[in-house]
Amino acid sequence: MGDFQTFQTAWCPGCGNFGILSSLKSTLEELGKDPHEVLLVGGIGQAAKTPQYLSGNSFCGLHGRSLPAAAAAKIANEKLTVIVNTGDGDSYGEGGNHFLHNIRRNVDITHFIHDNQIYGLTKGQASPTTAEGQITGVQVTGSINSPLNPILLAIAAGAGFVARAFSGDREHLKQIMKEAISYKGYAMVDILQPCVTYNKINTFAYYKNRVYQLEADYDPTDRVEAMKRAMEFDEKIPIGVLYKEEKEDFHKKNIVLAGKEPLLDQKTDRKVIQSLIQEFV
Amino acid sequence: MYNILVGGAAGQGIDTTAANLEMLLKKAGYYVFTMRDFMSRVRGGHNFSIIRFGNEPIFSHSAKLDGIIALDDDTVEIHNKELNKDGFILCDTKLKTENEKAIKLNMDSMAKELGNPKVSGSIAIGAVLKLFGIGLGHVDETMKHLVKEAYLEMNVKAVRIGYESVDTRFRFLEGTTGDYMILSGSKAVGLGALAAGVKFYSAYPMSPSTAVMEFLASKSVEAGIVVEQAEDEIAGINMAIGASFAGARAMTGTSGGGFCLKVEALGLSGIAEIPLVVIDVQRPGPATGLPTRTEQSDLKFVISAAQGEFPRMVIALRNHTDAFYQTIRAFDLAERYQIPVIVLSDQYLGDSTATVEPYDLSDIQVAEPCGEEYKEGEYLRYRITEDGISPRLIPGKTKNLVSADSDEHDERGFIIESSEERIQMMDKRMRKLDKLMEELQEPEFIGEESFDTLLVGWGSTYGPIREAVGVLNEKEPGKYGALIFGDVFPLPKKLLIEKATQAKQLINIEQNATGQLGGLIREQTGIVFDRSILKYDGRQISGEEIVERIQQGGVR
Numbered sequence: 001m002g003d004f005q006t007f008q009t010a011w012c013p014g015c016g017n018f019g020i021l022s023s024l025k026s027t028l029e030e031l032g033k034d035p036h037e038v039l040l041v042g043g044i045g046q047a048a049k050t051p052q053y054l055s056g057n058s059f060c061g062l063h064g065r066s067l068p069a070a071a072a073a074k075i076a077n078e079k080l081t082v083i084v085n086t087g088d089g090d091s092y093g094e095g096g097n098h099f100l101h102n103i104r105r106n107v108d109i110t111h112f113i114h115d116n117q118i119y120g121l122t123k124g125q126a127s128p129t130t131a132e133g134q135i136t137g138v139q140v141t142g143s144i145n146s147p148l149n150p151i152l153l154a155i156a157a158g159a160g161f162v163a164r165a166f167s168g169d170r171e172h173l174k175q176i177m178k179e180a181i182s183y184k185g186y187a188m189v190d191i192l193q194p195c196v197t198y199n200k201i202n203t204f205a206y207y208k209n210r211v212y213q214l215e216a217d218y219d220p221t222d223r224v225e226a227m228k229r230a231m232e233f234d235e236k237i238p239i240g241v242l243y244k245e246e247k248e249d250f251h252k253k254n255i256v257l258a259g260k261e262p263l264l265d266q267k268t269d270r271k272v273i274q275s276l277i278q279e280f281v
Numbered sequence: 282m283y284n285i286l287v288g289g290a291a292g293q294g295i296d297t298t299a300a301n302l303e304m305l306l307k308k309a310g311y312y313v314f315t316m317r318d319f320m321s322r323v324r325g326g327h328n329f330s331i332i333r334f335g336n337e338p339i340f341s342h343s344a345k346l347d348g349i350i351a352l353d354d355d356t357v358e359i360h361n362k363e364l365n366k367d368g369f370i371l372c373d374t375k376l377k378t379e380n381e382k383a384i385k386l387n388m389d390s391m392a393k394e395l396g397n398p399k400v401s402g403s404i405a406i407g408a409v410l411k412l413f414g415i416g417l418g419h420v421d422e423t424m425k426h427l428v429k430e431a432y433l434e435m436n437v438k439a440v441r442i443g444y445e446s447v448d449t450r451f452r453f454l455e456g457t458t459g460d461y462m463i464l465s466g467s468k469a470v471g472l473g474a475l476a477a478g479v480k481f482y483s484a485y486p487m488s489p490s491t492a493v494m495e496f497l498a499s500k501s502v503e504a505g506i507v508v509e510q511a512e513d514e515i516a517g518i519n520m521a522i523g524a525s526f527a528g529a530r531a532m533t534g535t536s537g538g539g540f541c542l543k544v545e546a547l548g549l550s551g552i553a554e555i556p557l558v559v560i561d562v563q564r565p566g567p568a569t570g571l572p573t574r575t576e577q578s579d580l581k582f583v584i585s586a587a588q589g590e591f592p593r594m595v596i597a598l599r600n601h602t603d604a605f606y607q608t609i610r611a612f613d614l615a616e617r618y619q620i621p622v623i624v625l626s627d628q629y630l631g632d633s634t635a636t637v638e639p640y641d642l643s644d645i646q647v648a649e650p651c652g653e654e655y656k657e658g659e660y661l662r663y664r665i666t667e668d669g670i671s672p673r674l675i676p677g678k679t680k681n682l683v684s685a686d687s688d689e690h691d692e693r694g695f696i697i698e699s700s701e702e703r704i705q706m707m708d709k710r711m712r713k714l715d716k717l718m719e720e721l722q723e724p725e726f727i728g729e730e731s732f733d734t735l736l737v738g739w740g741s742t743y744g745p746i747r748e749a750v751g752v753l754n755e756k757e758p759g760k761y762g763a764l765i766f767g768d769v770f771p772l773p774k775k776l777l778i779e780k781a782t783q784a785k786q787l788i789n790i791e792q793n794a795t796g797q798l799g800g801l802i803r804e805q806t807g808i809v810f811d812r813s814i815l816k817y818d819g820r821q822i823s824g825e826e827i828v829e830r831i832q833q834g835g836v837r
Contacts, residue, residue, distance in 0.1 A: 007695075036680045039527070044687070051684075052695055057676035058684045059526055060696075061519065062549055068483075068516040069523030073676075075507055076481060076529035080677045101512035256507050264528035264675065266505045268478045270642060276472060276500060277640050280462035 004028050004035055005055045011046060016167035016193025016204070020114055021053055023170045024085070027177040028056075039080045041070040043090035045121045047114030050085035064094025071107040071250075077262045078251055081181065082109040089119050092128040092148050099150075102186055103157045107250040110180045111188040113150065114167075116195035117202045124198035134201055150190050151242060152230040155223060160247040161187035162226070164239050166211045167194070168204055172239065179241060185249040192237070207237070214240030221245060282335030283451065284343050285409060286360055289352025292324045298350065298402035299330035300634075301427050302409060306334045307463045307636055308419045310456020314744075316342035316821065317632045321488070321572040327355050336454045339635070340600065341744030343823055347451065348412065350405045354378055369412065369450070371405055384408070386446050392439065397432065400439040407443025414453035417444060462639050466604045466630035466741075467492035470560055472640070473608030474532055475504045477647045479558075481524035481531040483509040484517045487539045488572045489628040490562035494534060514542035518559070522546060526555050526685050528650065528675035530612060534560040537579050538568065544586045547621050551591025553685040554663070554671065554710065556615035558608070563627040565819045574819030575628035577740055577792035581800065583623050584770040590707070592618065592714045595770035597625040597740035599725070601635045603767055609645055616648040618713050619673055625769070627792070629821040630741040654679035661692040665705055669712030714771060721773040724764040726780065729754055732762030734831075735784035737777075737810070739766035739798050741821070742790055748824030753831065766798065772805050781808045790814045790827060 004025045011017050028038060038056040042048030044063035051058035057080070061069045066086045074082040091099055091113045102111075118136070119125040126136050126143040129150065133142040154162045161183040165173040173191065180187035192211070194204045218240065219225065226243035251257045260266060287299045296317075303315050311334040319328035331342050346363045349356060351372040361370065361380055370383040386408065392401035410417065420440055428436045464472070471493050474482070482497050484490070498508040507529075511517035518533045525531040535543060540561050550557040561583060565576035577597075584595055594614055598604045604626065611622040651672040654660075660681035664671045671692075676683040684694025689706060691697045725743075728736075728750040738746045743765045753761040764780055766773075781787060789799035789810045794817040799810045814830045816822045 034680075035682060037677060039676055041523075049696070052686075055682060057682050058686070058694065059523070060684075060686045060688060061522070061553075062545055062687055065515060065519040065546065068511065068519040069526070072481065072483065072509075072520035072523035072531075073527035075509070075520075076524040076527035076531075077675075077677055080527065097512055098516055101516070254507060255502055256505055260505075263480050263505075263507060263524075266480065268475065268480075268504055268506075272504055273472075273476045273642060276475065276504070277462065277642075280464045280468075280472075281460050281639060 007053045009053045010049065012197050014196040015046070016116060016195070017047060017050070017114055019167035019170050019173065020085070020112065020191055020193060021050060023173040023177055024050070024112070025054060027174050027181065031178060031181060033081055037079070037081055039073055039082045041066050041073070041082060041084045043086040043095060045087040045090045047085055047087040048090055064090050065098065066090060067095060067098040067102045067111065070109050071102055071105060074107050074109050075250065075257070076264050078108070078257070079262055083181065084109060084111045085114065087120070088113060088115040088117060088127045088129045092150055096128070100157055103154060103159045105250055106160065106185045106247060108185055111186065112177070113188065113190045114193050115150070115190050116193045116199055118195050118199040120195050120198055131201065149230060149233060152227060154188050155226050155230055155243045159188055159243070160185045160245045161241070162243040163189040163241045164237070165189055165191045166207050166239050167191055168208055169211070169239070172213060176241065183244070185247050210235060210237045211239045212236060214238050214242070282333060282337070282339060283347045283413060284331055284333050284345060285348040285350065286329050286331045286346050287350045288327065288329035288356030288360060290325045290355070291320065291322055291328050293352045294399060294402050295328050295330060295352065298405060299332060301402065302406045303332050303463060303634060304427060305406065305410065305420060305423055306332065307458070307461065308423045309415050310458050311335060311454070312337065312339045312458055313463055313634070313636045314339040314342060315634045316629065318820065319573050327359060329356065329360070336457045340747050341824055342633070342821065343825060345825065348409065350409065351376060351378070357383070367450070371408055373401065384447060386443070391442055395435045395439055397435060400432070400435050403436045403439035404443035407440035408447045410440070411444045411447050411449055413451045414449040417441065458636060460639060461636040463634055463636050464601065465492065465632055465634045466598065466601055466626055467562065467632065468496045469601050469604035470598070470608045470624065470626060471496035471500070473605040474558070474612070475500060475506065476605070476640070476642060476645055477609040477612035478530050479506055479532050479612065480529035481507050481509070481521065482533070483511045483520035483524070484534045485511050485514045485539060487536045489564055489631050490534045490536045490539070490560065492631055493560055493562065514539040515546065518543040518546040522550055522555050522557055525557055526676070528678065532558040532560065534562065536562050536564045537566045537570070537582070540579065540583065540586070548587035548589055548591060549687050550621040551587065551593060551710070552589070552689070553687055554619035554673070555685060556619055557621040558611045558615050558624065559621060560624045560626060562631045563625060565817065571819040573628065575792060575821050576817060576819060577627055577742070578794070578797065578817070579625065580739070580769060580797040583625065584801070591710055592620050592717065593770070594618070594620060594622045594717065595625060596622065597767055597769050598630055599740055599743035599765055599767050600630070601637045604630065605640050607767060609647060613647045614717070616650065617670070618717055619670065620713065625740055627741050650675055652678070655681050662694045663690060663692045663706065663709070665692060665709050668716050669709045671709070718771055721771060722768045723773045723776040724766040726762060726764055726776065728762035729759045730762070731759040732783070733785040734761050734788065735780055735786070736761065736763040736788050736790055737798065737802070738763065738790045739769050742792060745822050745824045745827055746790055749827035749831070752824060752828050769798065772801060774806055777802065777808070778806060786811050788812045788814060788831065790822070792816050792822065
């Protein structure tokens with residue numbers, strides 16, 4: 001079993017990110033991963049700094065663009081365990097288009113969205129998941145846009161692994177993380193986490209009082225039921241794997257990759273190039 | 282040299298007729314150059330290709346036509362003034378034209394009799410071969426590669442029917458090239474990328490750059506390359522960067538508008554020091570501009586695109602030879618310096634086809650990442666080194682941990698904000714330019730060493746300028762020279778300063794409205810051009826147009 005170190009962070013004391021970082025560390029250790037086998041990817045934001053705080057290969061790219069970079073890194077080398085940690089703004093706002101299309105692409109990567117329903121790094125503006133009516137420094141009379149339901153959206157868009165977790169329940173979060181990382185395909189986990197500095201509405205207590213674990217007999221293969229549960233986001237918020245479906249991932253679907261050695265090890269054959277040149281003669 | 286225009290509305294089969302004719306001419310041993318001019322529409326309008334062929338090397342197009350294959354009356358109306366006095370207009374009897382140069386054949390009805398109206402193009406091809414006295418010896422074999430088996434026999438018959446329908450009119454030229462290749466600039470770029478070992482190409486379709494992606498996709502299984510159509514331009518470049526970081530040689534491609542969207546990620550490649558090749562097949566802007574036409578107006582944009590400062594390299598492709606070899610070189614430079622390398626092509630070069638000597642793979646070398654595991658001491662991805670180049674490892678390939686960071690970072694790749702480390706890291710990156718400057722390729726000099734007028738251009742105006750210099754020196758022996766830049770940024774200055782010192786008159790020739798290379802040269806060397814020949818109507822300047830504009834004098 002590999003040993004994953006954590007490093008000093010720039011997060012606020014009491015930030016929900018700590019729970020996520022700690023669960024991720026134990027998850028990777030319990031899965032028997034070695035840091036050099038793991039690629040941690042982030043965009044920009046407080047959550048996106050996660051790759052800086054945990055040992056592993058790391059790629060801290062651009063705001064909103066973590067998914068395309070992560071998917072392509074996995075396409076290049078399927079032996080890497082690729083995990084994206086980034087926020088609700090990065091995933092659903094700036095990177096919204098990539099979120100949709102990476103569901104369709106279904107590359108075998110894991111996406112942990114640290115969803116605190118607010119922008120942290122830019123100091124407290126509405127995010128795509130901020131509740132209607134919530135007052136911020138920019139939405140001064142309250143946000144008038146309806147919040148996005150990322151779980152419902154992901155299930156509707158055809159994602160094969162959709163889960164919700166709560167940073168305050170580390171043991172449960174760890175179980176979800178394990179299942180997500182082990183899933184063959186794109187796995188998204190929307191992790192509710194309090195932002196202690198900029199979101200005074202969705203606090204630790206707010207989530208603590210609302211979340212409940214999906215029942216033991218809940219059937220995650222029932223897509224309609226999953227959508228119903230995904231719509232529960234008020235007095236009761238279900239956590240757990242809401243939807244799971246076996247699907248062919250990108251590597252299975254792509255003829256150049258399926259059953260072959262990793263792309264980066266496939267060396268171009270000079271003879272093929274020579275014959276391509278000959279085609280033009 | 283002879284010039285034949287094939288024109289008609291979009292959807293009438295101009296491309297097929299031109300492609301088949303140019304291949305038959307190549308197989309007859311001629312040098313061929315075909316330029317393609319088309320509108321941004323799927324049906325209707327007016328499109329044309331001009332096929333130039335002869336038994337001496339050809340570098341560009343010409344609008345002095347020896348023949349027109351007219352598929353509609355518009356073609357006759359638009360182009361008959363470009364026809365030489367003994368030129369012909371080959372068309373179907375259904376056309377209304379009463380032009381005295383028209384050779385009207387019952388092509389459509391003969392084609393129907395053969396079983397498919399589409400073979401009328403082959404009838405026209407047969408007629409053209411005969412008009413220029415070219416035999417049919419190679420036709421059967423060549424047609425096998427051009428048309429599907431089910432249509433082969435009727436097409437071969439069609440060529441013969443066309444051949445029998447006319448008499449030879451032009452002086453026969455003996456073909457001399459033998460086993461040359463014929464391909465478009467964009468295919469040559471794609472072939473270069475494959476030869477360089479590209480493993481991943483992600484892009485969003487955009488004219489005229491799509492031809493590169495289509496070619497790579499068509500060879501993806503054979504060559505073992507993943508071609509991914511991204512959801513947008515931004516994903517296209519970020520995917521290429523992610524793949525390159527993870528160890529697959531990667532490239533993205535686009536045209537100006539798409540390049541605008543990719544700009545932030547260009548800086549990511551710069552600061553995170555991830556090798557990246559970007560092909561920009563230029564078209565006239567701004568915004569949507571003229572989607573299917575040509576321009577060289579992205580130079581100043583791509584040399585400064587993205588906020589902040591970082592080393593980059595920009596190579597402009599001059600011709601179909603450059604398109605292959607310089608694309609390979611772009612991958613090598615990107616890997617060795619861990620920088621973004623931008624390759625500038627344009628619609629004219631990308632879509633035109635030309636005969637070239639078969640590409641030679643024997644001297645091709647493209648660098649690999651470092652690869653060696655650090656067993657003693659800490660592996661530092663961004664280690665401060667004398668030449669600014671740090672050891673690039675591939676994540677997962679060794680026990681060492683590899684980082685990439687778009688934030689300013691320390692040697693390990695962790696976010697920093699200290700003044701000392703920022704300066705060290707900026708200096709480290711910028712130092713890479715010192716070494717890069719030493720291996721820049723000087724512009725190609727064409728013309729007479731005794732020149733007093735120096736023409737300066739870059740990229741795809743190479744062919745037209747080269748041709749113009751030849752004509753001008755025939756008219757005024759020893760007076761003209763030209764420098765055509767391939768490497769444009771960083772700007773190689775040595776030969777430029779030397780030649781500019783000798784010149785009594787300096788003229789920059791560019792396909793843009795502001796003289797962007799002229800401006801860059803002035804900024805970097807203080808050399809000021811006396812005159813500019815600028816064209817920005819979306820159509821490539823021809824050699825004869827350059828000659829005309831030089832002789833006219835003062836042009837903005």
